[in-house]
Each structure stands twice: as structure tokens, then as C-alpha cells.
Amino acid sequence: MSTTATTTRGPLPAGHPDETRLDRMGMPHMLRFGFFGLLLVMTGVGVESNILAPHMVDVLGSPETTVSAIITGHSVSVLIASYLGGSLSDLFGPRRIMAAGAAIFIVFQVLFLLALAAGSLEMAAVTYFLRGFGFPMFAFAFIVWVNVTAPPERNSTAIGWFYVMYTGGLPTLGSLVAIGAIPAFGGGGAGGIGETGAMWLAGGLVAAGFLLAHFGIRDPRGSQRLAPAGESASQVLTAGIRLTFTNRRVAMGFLIRLINTAPQFGMFIMLPVVISTTLGWGQSRWLAMTVAVYATNILVNAVFGAIGDRWGWRRTVKWFGITGSAIGLLLWWYVPHLVPAGSTWGYIVSVIAGCVFGCLLAGFVPMGAIMPALAPDHRGAAMAMYTTAAGGATFLGSAVVAIVFNIASWVGMSDFARNSLVVWVFVGLYACAFVMIRHLKVPQDEIKEKHGRLFGRREVPLADEPSPSPAR
Numbered sequence: 001m002s003t004t005a006t007t008t009r010g011p012l013p014a015g016h017p018d019e020t021r022l023d024r025m026g027m028p029h030m031l032r033f034g035f036f037g038l039l040l041v042m043t044g045v046g047v048e049s050n051i052l053a054p055h056m057v058d059v060l061g062s063p064e065t066t067v068s069a070i071i072t073g074h075s076v077s078v079l080i081a082s083y084l085g086g087s088l089s090d091l092f093g094p095r096r097i098m099a100a101g102a103a104i105f106i107v108f109q110v111l112f113l114l115a116l117a118a119g120s121l122e123m124a125a126v127t128y129f130l131r132g133f134g135f136p137m138f139a140f141a142f143i144v145w146v147n148v149t150a151p152p153e154r155n156s157t158a159i160g161w162f163y164v165m166y167t168g169g170l171p172t173l174g175s176l177v178a179i180g181a182i183p184a185f186g187g188g189g190a191g192g193i194g195e196t197g198a199m200w201l202a203g204g205l206v207a208a209g210f211l212l213a214h215f216g217i218r219d220p221r222g223s224q225r226l227a228p229a230g231e232s233a234s235q236v237l238t239a240g241i242r243l244t245f246t247n248r249r250v251a252m253g254f255l256i257r258l259i260n261t262a263p264q265f266g267m268f269i270m271l272p273v274v275i276s277t278t279l280g281w282g283q284s285r286w287l288a289m290t291v292a293v294y295a296t297n298i299l300v301n302a303v304f305g306a307i308g309d310r311w312g313w314r315r316t317v318k319w320f321g322i323t324g325s326a327i328g329l330l331l332w333w334y335v336p337h338l339v340p341a342g343s344t345w346g347y348i349v350s351v352i353a354g355c356v357f358g359c360l361l362a363g364f365v366p367m368g369a370i371m372p373a374l375a376p377d378h379r380g381a382a383m384a385m386y387t388t389a390a391g392g393a394t395f396l397g398s399a400v401v402a403i404v405f406n407i408a409s410w411v412g413m414s415d416f417a418r419n420s421l422v423v424w425v426f427v428g429l430y431a432c433a434f435v436m437i438r439h440l441k442v443p444q445d446e447i448k449e450k451h452g453r454l455f456g457r458r459e460v461p462l463a464d465e466p467s468p469s470p471a472r
Contacts (some may be wrong), residue, residue, distance in 0.1 A: 006434035009366035010098030020357045026306055029150045033216020034142055039165040039173070041102070045135045046174015047181070047202035051188075055195040058118050060124060068094035078188045079391040081238060084133070085140030086384025090183050091236045094148075095214070095381075097141035097273035102210035105134025113196065122191035138210065139166060140387040144380045145222050146423030152444040156313050159368035160305020167298050169187030173289075177201070182201025206381040226380050239381035240388070250382060252436040253371045258396055259433045260321070260364045263329050263426035264357075271332075272417050275350075278415070280342035281425045300362045303340070317370070320363025326430040327358030333423045339342030400425055 006109040020029040027035055048055075056067045080099070088097045108131035115123035128434040141161050150158035178198050182188045185197025243250045268290070275286040308316040335353035339346030371386040401422055408418035 015299075025161075026150075026154045026302065026309070028146065028158060028159045028399050030219045031149055031217055034145065034213045035161060035165050035404045037173060037209040037216065038139060038142055038162070038214030039057070039134060039169050040212060041138055041206050042166050042209075043173040044169075044202040044205030044209065045105075045203070046172070047178045047198055048170040048174075049178075050175055051097060051178055051182070051195050051198070054103060055192045055199075056116070056124070058120050059192050060119060061119055062272060065218060070128055072440045073125065073129045074132040075391075075394070077129050078136050079388065081136035082135040082140055082391040083144075083385040084145055084381045086379075086382075087135040087237050087240050087389055088380075089141045089144040090239065090378060090380030090384075091225060091233060092226040093221075093223045093225060094141040094145035095217070098138045098145075098222075099210070099258035101134050101137030101139075101141065102206060102214075103134075104188075104202055105131055105135065105206050109199070109206070111205065113199055113203075116196070132207075135206070136355050136387070136391070140383065142213070143368065143384050143387070144226070144372075145217075145219070147369070147379055147383060147436060148226065149219060149220050149423045154309050155369040155373075155444070156308035156316075156366040157305040160302035160308075160362075160365045162368070163301040163362075164298055166302070167294065171299060172294060175203075177205070199383070207281070223306040228377055236381070237379045240384035243375055243381055243466060244385055246441075247371060247375060248369070249374050249422075249440055250385060252439055253367065253374055253382075254385045254389045255362070256317070256433045256436055256440075257335025257371070258366050258392050259369065259429045260325075261361065261390070261393040262397040262400065262429065263325070263423075264361065265394050266426060267332065267397075269398060270422060271400045274419065275336065278341075279336055279351075281347050285347055289347075289354055292351050293354045295363050296355040297360040300359050301365055302446060305365045307363075307454070308369065309448065311452040311454045313366035313370050313442075313445045314437055314440055315449055315452075316366050317364055318434065320360055321365075321367075322363075322430050324360030324363050325357060328353075328360045329430075331443060332357045333420065370440055370442060370445065373444055374440065400429075 022029045022032055038416075053064070053067055053071065056062065056070070057064055060067070085097060086100065086101075095159050108127045112127040112131055113123060144157070146158050146162055147155065178195075181198035181201050182194035184194075185201075187192035188194045227239065231239070244254055245251070272283075272286050275281050275289060276283045304316060304320060307320070332350075335347070336350040339349050368383075368386060371382045375382040404422045404425060405418060408421065412458040414419070
């Protein structure tokens with residue numbers, strides 16, 4: 001089949017003779033350059049993940065509290081853009097929103113770096129806030145495109161590949177690029193010459209990723225309006241919010257995604273002091289533990305996406321994502337306290353416990369397939385709420401820690417009891433998600449649950465196999 005023919009028809013069903021190896025792996029072949037472009041973009045975004053705060057303190061001469069406020073403002077714009085990436089894709093098509101997101105990042109990255117060079121705190125704050133609208137619009141417009149293109153049989157796997165590229169770049173490869181780029185550009189320290197060079201390189205990586213995706217993807221669906229033709233622009237842009245308040249299942253999906261990674265961010269507030277100081281393993285070993293947990297999650301995202309397509313999206317989230325993450329979270333907290341503090345073998349066992357949590361956290365990947373299936377006429381709007389919940393998980397995780405810490409200080413709890421209470425609150429949130437997930441039935445997934453097997457050959461009668469989605 002010619003390339004043109006491939007790009008103008010609907011997604012190919014699983015087993016179609018024209019599928020490529022990438023299609024069979026769950027990554028839509030026609031979007032392959034988009035996936036690798038996303039990896040480059042997120043690598044560029046991730047360059048600054050571990051160097052920006054001290055760099056800004058150094059070059060601006062501002063206290064850490066001021067820099068923290070600037071970074072918090074950036075987080076707000078990221079949260080807003082996480083919603084806009086999906087809703088605007090419904091209105092204008094994902095391709096245009098990806099282009100807009102990349103342009104915003106590149107333009108304001110340049111202006112932000114110039115503001116840092118000039119030592120202007122005000123301009124740095126404004127440009128960094130505006131730059132925050134860039135990468136979420138690019139990334140989350142692309143996940144809408146993935147949902148439109150991937151066949152129902154492999155939708156969850158495609159979402160898994162999205163997260164492999166997303167988290168593979170931010171923070172993993174981005175941090176590695178920073179490690180190599182800083183000495184190459186003159187080294188870190190006073191003046192931040194190496195850090196500045198690394199951040200200019202980051203802008204170049206984002207530009208390269210955008211160009212690869214923009215000119216590499218030939219699927220015309222990305223340029224088409226996805227929302228129903230009769231809806232006004234305001235109706236499309238507010239569809240995600242309206243869906244959340246009018247569609248009980250979308251609201252539950254939003255809450256489940258919100259709960260998904262909240263414990264991760266909560267643990268990253270509590271554990272640094274516990275692992276490095278209280279239990280005596282030191283800061284470097286804590287950092288190594290976080291790398292191991294993130295790396296484990298990256299490696300299995302696509303695996304759990306494939307399990308969802310084979311065994312059932314809802315069932316995978318219920319038993320691997322929710323139940324498994326709750327168990328993994330308890331292991332990550334209690335195992336380090338049950339082994340000898342400061343011991344090498346105890347540290348290794350503790351890292352393994354953390355990796356169990358990181359691995360099973362990927363069991364939530366099929367939620368990216370469930371959410372748009374709950375509102376098939378507003379896929380972008382449903383994904384807007386999904387991505388907004390992903391951004392909101394940071395807030396929920398930190399809020400739980402802050403609330404429990406304040407309560408614990410009033411009643412005089414010990415540090416261990418206080419931290420354990422935080423963990424059990426998160427386990428309670430997972431229990432709420434366990435109750436809600438049973439209500440998220442969608443037709444595409446019921447067939448998977450009916451015939452899916454975790455092991456062995458999956459046999460699906462032809463009469464039950466869903467037909468491919470039409471081109472939109």
C-alpha cells in the first residue's frame with residue numbers, strides 16, 4: 001500500500017496485512033516521527049529539571065523563596081496549558097496546537113535566557129511563566145492525535161509509548177544531556193556559563209523535535225477539527241469542564257487520574273530527608289533511588305499499555321495500577337524501615353521496593369485510552385481533563401503532605417507516625433479509585449475483558465471484534 005493511501009484511511013485494525021512492525025508493537029507507524037519528535041522535545045524541556053533553581057539564584061542574585069515563586073508561577077501556566085492542549089486540539093486539530101506550543105516554548109525560552117543574561121528578575125518571571133504554556137500544548141495535543149489514530153485494539157499500548165517518550169525525555173534524558181552539556185559549555189558554578197549553554201541547547205532540541213514531528217507526520221487527521229461541527233468555539237473550549245460536571249464517568253476518570261501519581265509527588269517531599277538523613281544513606285543514594293524508580297516506570301509504560309489492550313483497560317488499571325500501586329507504596333515506605341539503617345544490602349532492597357511502586361504505577365496507562373472512550377464525540381475535551389488531572393496530581397500530592405503535617409504538629413505525632421499517616425492517606429485514595437474504576441465501562445473495553453487473557457493465546461470471535469474507527 002502506498003504511503004498516501006495509508007494516511008488517508010482510518011486506523012488499521014490489529015492483524016491487517018498492511019500493518020508495519022511498529023503498528024504491531026502498538027506505535028502507529030504514521031505517527032512514528034511524532035513519537036520521536038516528542039522524545040526530543042521533552043529531552044529539551046528536561047535539561048533544566050535539576051539545574052534551574054540554583055542557576056536562577058546565582059545569575060539573578062535573588063533568594064530561593066523568590067525563585068521558588070517564579071517556578072510556582074510556571075507550574076500554574078503548565079497546568080492551564082495541560083487543559084488547553086486537548087481542548088484546542090478539538091477545535092483546530094492537533095497539528096496546529098503542537099506548532100503553537102513549540103513556537104511558544106522556543107520564543108519565550110530565548111527571551112527568558114536573555115532576561116537571565118540581563119539580570120532582570122521581572123522579565124525572567126514573565127517570560128518563564130509564558131514559556132510554561134509551550135511544551136504541554138505540544139505534548140498533550142499529540143496525545144489527542146494518538147487517540148484519534150490508534151486502532152481500539154492497540155489504543156492503550158499507543159498511550160504507553162507516548163509516556164515512554166514523555167518521561168524518557170523529562171527528566172531522564174534531559175538530565176543526562178545537562179550532565180554532559182554543562183562541562184562542554186564551560187562548566188558550572190559561578191556565572192553559570194555551562195548551565196546557560198545547556199539551556200540554549202535545550203531550545204535547539206525542542207526546535208529539532210518539533211521539526212521532526214511537523215514534517216515527518218503525514219496524517220491529515222491532525223489538521224482537522226475533531227469536535228462536532230455544530231458546536232461554537234466557546235462550547236468546544238469549555239467542553240472538558242462541562243463534561244466533568246455533566247458526565248459522572250468522566251468526573252470519576254478525572255479523579256482516578258488525579259489520584260494516580262499524587263503519592264509519587266508526596267513521597268518525593270517526605271523521602272529525601274528520611275532516606276538521606278534519618279536512615280543514613282546520604283543524598284547521592286537518594287538521588288540514585290529516584291533515578292531507578294523513574295527508569296523502571298519508563299521501561300514498563302508500553303508493557304502495561306499492551307497488557308491493557310490484551311487483558312482489558314479497566315481490569316489492568318484496577319489490579320495493576322490501583323491495587324498494585326497501593327501495595328508498592330507500602331513496600332517503598334516500610335521496607336527501608338525494616339532493614340538495617342545505612343546498610344548496603346538494606347539500601348538495595350529498599351531500591352527494589354521503590355522500583356516495585358514505579359513499575360506498578362505504569363498500570364494506570366490504560367486510563368489514557370479509557371478517558372476519550374467515555375466521550376467519543378469530545379475526545380480532545382476528555383483528554384484535556386485527563387492531562388489537567390496529571391498536572392493536578394502534583395498539587396494533590398503536596399496538599400496531602402501539608403495537611404497531614406499540620407495536623408500531626410497539633411497532636412504531637414512522631415515523625416515516623418506522621419509520615420506513615422501520609423502513606424495511609426494515599427492508600428485510602430487508591431481505595432477510592434478502586435471503587436470508582438468499576439463504573440468506567442466502555443464498549444471497546446468490554447470485549448477485551450470478555451475474551452482477554454493475561455497469558456496464552458487470545459481468541460476473539462470475529463463477530464465481537466470492534467471495527468476500526470472511521471477517519472475523522
